[in-house]
Amino acid sequence: MLKDAATAVRERAYAPYSNFKVGAALRTASGAVHVGCNVENVAYPEGTCAEAGAIAAMVAAGETAFVEAFVIADSPSPVPPCGGCRQKLAEFAGPDAKVTLATTAGQLFETTVGALLPGSFGRAHMEPADG
Template sequence: MTDLKTAASAVRENAYAPYSNFKVGAALRAASGRIFSGCNVENVAYPEGTCAEAGAIAAMVAAGETELTEVYVIAESPAPVPPCGGCRQKLAEFGKGEVKVTLATTSGAEQVTTIAALLPGAFGSAHMAGV
């Protein structure tokens, strides 16, 4: 996990957050063991921004990988910040329910959970059967 923490902390520094000043970094480990990271990228048209988790997933997919096995998210906040609803669904798309997700603060607090705990009753490919 130290590698994920280091990667998420480093990429957080690159976040583009001129409007909220809330920088987030995320790193994930793919099934191959490779680590991919992403940071939030804001846009003056708020809905057009990109979350850190989405950026890390996009980097993983761009590299030809489609399964994540561990996630680490870090932000400067009084308590660990969970992924937004959309990112929870994105994590569930590429990771199994038991995948470990560590939520952290820059001051060192950590909370460990799983994708399934973050998104109970997730919509998945099984719901598309017969379509």
């Protein structure tokens, strides 16, 4: 289910500069699936990643947590999320949330949000220090 959703949305990616299309799908505890694809901009830093798009879709739908993610790209090996997306994923899932990274050729790598971003910056870091 997640694989099919991520594969389909990948085809809608806007990647005219790199031609590197990425699709992401998130499943929430309710069973809902939210998808995103990368959207490039001629000013490269202004583009958005597929994972960020899927998170935005999830939040727009009224949910704020996912339990599983699937990311797919046409690459020689499964592509891990960038550093920024690792932090974004950690914001909306527990460290044990499953993340599957895949290639369009069928190669898979299964990991977790916690393994992708050990020692992540989190909500607890925003609490006032005991004084």
